Amino acid sequence: MLLDLNDYRNDMKRCARCSICKWPPLAQMKSWRFSQNCPAISRFNFHAYSGGGRMALGLALAEGKLDEADEELSNIVYRCTACGACDSSCKYNSELEVLWPIYATRARLVGAGCFREEHGPIIESLRREDNPLMKSKSERGRWAEGLDVKDLSKGGQAEVIYHAGCLYSFDPELSKVARETVTLLRSAGVEVGIRGAQESCCGSMAFQLGFQGEFIKFAESNIDDWNALGARKVVTSCACGFGIMKAVYPLLGKKMKFEVVHISQYLDELIREGKLQLSKKIPLRVTYHDPCNLGRKSEEYVPWKGTEKKVLGQLIVREPEKTVHRGWEGVYDPPRDVIRAVPGINFVEMERIREYAWCCGAGGGVKTTMDDFALWTAGERIAEAQSVGAEAIVTACSWCERNLRDAAAAQGKKMQVLDIVELVKQAR
Amino acid sequence: MQVIVCLKQILDPEMPSGSFHLDPNRKRAVPPPGTPPVLSPFDENALEAALRLKDGQGAKVIAVSLGDKLARAVVKKPLSAGADELVLLEDPEWEDLDHFASARVLAAAIRKIGEFDLILTGRQAADWDAGLVGSALAEELGLGCVTLARKIEVVKDKVRVERVAPDGYEVVEALRPCVVTVDSELGELRQITMPGIFAAKKKPIQEWKPADLKLASPAPARCELVDLYLPKRETVCEIIGGESPEEAALKLADKLLEKCPA
Numbered sequence: 248m249l250l251d252l253n254d255y256r257n258d259m260k261r262c263a264r265c266s267i268c269k270w271p272p273l274a275q276m277k278s279w280r281f282s283q284n285c286p287a288i289s290r291f292n293f294h295a296y297s298g299g300g301r302m303a304l305g306l307a308l309a310e311g312k313l314d315e316a317d318e319e320l321s322n323i324v325y326r327c328t329a330c331g332a333c334d335s336s337c338k339y340n341s342e343l344e345v346l347w348p349i350y351a352t353r354a355r356l357v358g359a360g361c362f363r364e365e366h367g368p369i370i371e372s373l374r375r376e377d378n379p380l381m382k383s384k385s386e387r388g389r390w391a392e393g394l395d396v397k398d399l400s401k402g403g404q405a406e407v408i409y410h411a412g413c414l415y416s417f418d419p420e421l422s423k424v425a426r427e428t429v430t431l432l433r434s435a436g437v438e439v440g441i442r443g444a445q446e447s448c449c450g451s452m453a454f455q456l457g458f459q460g461e462f463i464k465f466a467e468s469n470i471d472d473w474n475a476l477g478a479r480k481v482v483t484s485c486a487c488g489f490g491i492m493k494a495v496y497p498l499l500g501k502k503m504k505f506e507v508v509h510i511s512q513y514l515d516e517l518i519r520e521g522k523l524q525l526s527k528k529i530p531l532r533v534t535y536h537d538p539c540n541l542g543r544k545s546e547e548y549v550p551w552k553g554t555e556k557k558v559l560g561q562l563i564v565r566e567p568e569k570t571v572h573r574g575w576e577g578v579y580d581p582p583r584d585v586i587r588a589v590p591g592i593n594f595v596e597m598e599r600i601r602e603y604a605w606c607c608g609a610g611g612g613v614k615t616t617m618d619d620f621a622l623w624t625a626g627e628r629i630a631e632a633q634s635v636g637a638e639a640i641v642t643a644c645s646w647c648e649r650n651l652r653d654a655a656a657a658q659g660k661k662m663q664v665l666d667i668v669e670l671v672k673q674a675r
Numbered sequence: 676m677q678v679i680v681c682l683k684q685i686l687d688p689e690m691p692s693g694s695f696h697l698d699p700n701r702k703r704a705v706p707p708p709g710t711p712p713v714l715s716p717f718d719e720n721a722l723e724a725a726l727r728l729k730d731g732q733g734a735k736v737i738a739v740s741l742g743d744k745l746a747r748a749v750v751k752k753p754l755s756a757g758a759d760e761l762v763l764l765e766d767p768e769w770e771d772l773d774h775f776a777s778a779r780v781l782a783a784a785i786r787k788i789g790e791f792d793l794i795l796t797g798r799q800a801a802d803w804d805a806g807l808v809g810s811a812l813a814e815e816l817g818l819g820c821v822t823l824a825r826k827i828e829v830v831k832d833k834v835r836v837e838r839v840a841p842d843g844y845e846v847v848e849a850l851r852p853c854v855v856t857v858d859s860e861l862g863e864l865r866q867i868t869m870p871g872i873f874a875a876k877k878k879p880i881q882e883w884k885p886a887d888l889k890l891a892s893p894a895p896a897r898c899e900l901v902d903l904y905l906p907k908r909e910t911v912c913e914i915i916g917g918e919s920p921e922e923a924a925l926k927l928a929d930k931l932l933e934k935c936p937a
C-alpha cells in the first residue's frame with residue numbers, strides 16, 4: 248500500500264497554516280502579477296483549496312472529523328491539479344510533505360467510494376481499454392503505422408523502448424510528435440522499439456485521482472513487460488509518464504532492469520554527442536514551460552519511516568534522517584539546453600520557472616473532468632509567456648501541450664505551443 | 676414494460692492481492708485506500724440485459740441497491756448507464772445481511788414499487804459467490820425463477836431465456852412476471868459516458884428505510900459467519916538429486932511411495 252493518510256498525520260498536524268504554500272518563495276518573485284503558484288487557491292480563493300488547507304482537511308478526515316461522502320469536500324479535493332507547487336514552496340524552509348497527503352486524501356476518499364462520478368468512466372476505460380481516454384485499445388498503435396520501427400507487440404526484444412503514452416498515441420494532433428520522436432531517434436542511430444497496440448497507460452491518471460489499486464496493476468505490468476522485453480532504457484515524451492515512473496514506480500519494490508529517460512534528456516545527450524545535428528535557423532522568441540511531472544514531481548519519493556524526537560523543546564529530529572525532495576532534482580536543464588542548441592533561437596525565461604513553475608492546469612484529472620478550470624490555469628501561463636514577449640511556448644508534455652493549445656484557441660491568444668521534439672525536428 | 680434490476684455494492688474483486696486484508700475481530704475485509712467498492716460484475720450483466728430490453732422493445736428500468744454506506748458514485752452508475760430510476764435501501768440495520776434476509780428486504784421494496792414485468796439479478800454477487808439471492812427473491816415473491824441467463828427476450832406474456840449449460844445453452848420460457856439471474860456470458864455493461872452521467876443527475880432517486888417498507892424487525896439471519904481468514908498456503912520444497920536422471924527418478928519414486936503407500 249502506497250498511500251495511507253495516517254502516515255502523514257504528523258506532517259498534517261505540523262502545518263503551521265502559514266500560507267507560504269500559496270506563493271513562490273519571496274526571493275523568487277519577480278512581479279505581483281505572476282506571484283502566485285497554486286492554481287486552486289488563485290482560482291477559488293478559499294483557504295481549503297491551498298496546500299495548507301488540504302493538510303487541515305486531510306487531518307480532519309484522518310481523525311474522523313469529516314464526512315467522506317460530503318459533495319463539497321469532493322469538489323475541494325479534486326479542484327487541484329496535484330501540481331506539487333505547494334509542496335516545493337512549503338519545503339523552501341520546512342520538511343513537511345504536502346503533495347503526498349493530497350494524494351493520500353484522494354485515496355482515502357476513493358477507498359470509501361467517495362470519488363466523483365466523472366472519474367468512473369476514466370477508471371472503467373483504464374480497465375477495459377488500458378487508457379483513460381475512452382479510446383479503443385485496438386487503435387493504440389495506429390500512430391506508428393508506416394513508420395520504420397520495430398513493433399515489439401509482434402515479437403522480439405529491444406534495449407531502447409519508446410513509450411508514447413496515451414495522449415500522444417490517441418490525440419490526432421499530438422501523435423505527430425510520437426512519430427517525429429521515433430524518426431529522430433532512428434536518424435540518430437538509436438535502435439528503438441515500440442510496444443504498438445500492446446503499450447498501456449503508465450497509470451499516472453489513476454494514481455493522481457487516488458485510484459491506487461488500479462495504478463498498481465498498470466505499474467506492475469509495465470515493469471514486468473519492459474523487463475521481459477529486455478529494455479535497458481525506457482524513453483518517453485510524456486512528462487506525466489516520466490514523473491510517475493521515476494517518482495512512484497520504484498516504491499512498488501519490483502526490480503526495474505531499465506533506466507527511465509525523458510526524451511528531452513535523450514535529445515540533449517544525442518546533440519552533445521554530435522549524433523543529432525541542428526542546422527536550420529529558427530528565428531523565434533520562445534520560452535519554456537516546465538511540466539510539473541518532468542520538473543519537481545519527477546524526483547524519486549522516499550517515504551520516511553522512523554522516530555521523531557523533539558529537542559530543545561521545539562526542534563524535530565528524525566531518526567533515521569529524512570530524504571527531503573524539494574523539487575530541486577527535477578529535469579530542468581536538458582530541455583533548456585536543447586532549446587539553446589537550436590540555431591537562431593531567442594530563448595527567454597518566464598517568471599515562475601523550475602521547481603516554482605506555474606502548472607499548465609491539466610494535471611490531476613482536471614483537464615478531463617473540469618476543463619474550464621484547466622483552461623483558466625493555462626490562460627495564466629500564456630499571459631506570463633506573453634509578458635516576456637514570447638511568440639511560442641516550448642514544452643515537453645502531451646497534457647501541457649493539449650491544454651495550452653486549447654486555451655490559446657479558446658481565448659483567442661496568439662501563441663504557438665511546440666513540443667520540444669517538434670522544435671528539434673524543425674531545426675534539422 | 677417495467678424491469679427491476681437488483682445490484683449489490685461489493686469490495687472490488689479485482690483489487691491487487693497485496694492490498695487485501697481482514698479484520699479478524701469484526702470478521703470482515705477491510706476496504707483498502709485507493710480501491711473503491713464496485714457493483715458486482717454479474718449484477719452489471721443483469722443491468723445490461725435490462726438496458727438491451729429497453730433499447731429493443733422499450734422498457735422502464737428501475738435499479739435497486741441494498742446495504743449501508745452505499746457509495747453514491749458507485750450505486751448511481753446504473754442511472755448513468757441508462758436506467759430510469761434508482762431505489763436505495765440504505766440503513767445500518769441492512770449492513771451485512773445474509774442472503775435470505777437480503778431477499779426479504781428486496782422483496783418488500785419490489786412490492787412497494789408495485790408494478791413489474793421482470794426482475795433481474797446477477798447470477799451471484801462476486802463477494803460471497805453464493806448465488807442465492809435471486810432464487811430466494813423469487814420464493815419471497817412467489818414467482819418463477821430462471822437462472823444463468825445469457826440472453827433474454829420478452830415474447831408476449833412470456834420471457835424466453837437462453838440459459839447457460841455446461842455444454843452450450845438451453846432455451847427456457849417462463850411466464851411474466853418472473854425473476855431471471857444473469858450470467859457474464861450475456862455481456863459486459865456498456866461503457867458509461869460523460870453525457871450519460873450528466874443525464875443521470877436529473878433522474879429520480881428514492882431512498883427507503885425499514886419503516887418505509889414496513890419491516891418492523893430486522894430480518895432473521897439464517898447463515899452465521901463463524902470465521903473469516905486468509906487460507907494459509909505452505910509450500911515445502913525438497914530437491915531430489917541423483918548422479919543420473921534414472922537415479923533421481925528412482926529416489927523420487929521411493930519418496931512418493933514412502934509418503935503415500937499403495
Ligand code: SF4
Nearest residue numbers: 262265266268299337
Ligand atoms: S502546507 Fe506548509 S506552507 Fe502551507 S500552510 Fe502548511 S506549513 Fe505553511
Ligand code: SF4
Nearest residue numbers: 285327328330331333
Ligand atoms: S497541488 Fe497545485 S493546485 Fe493542488 S494545492 Fe498544491 S499548488 Fe495548489
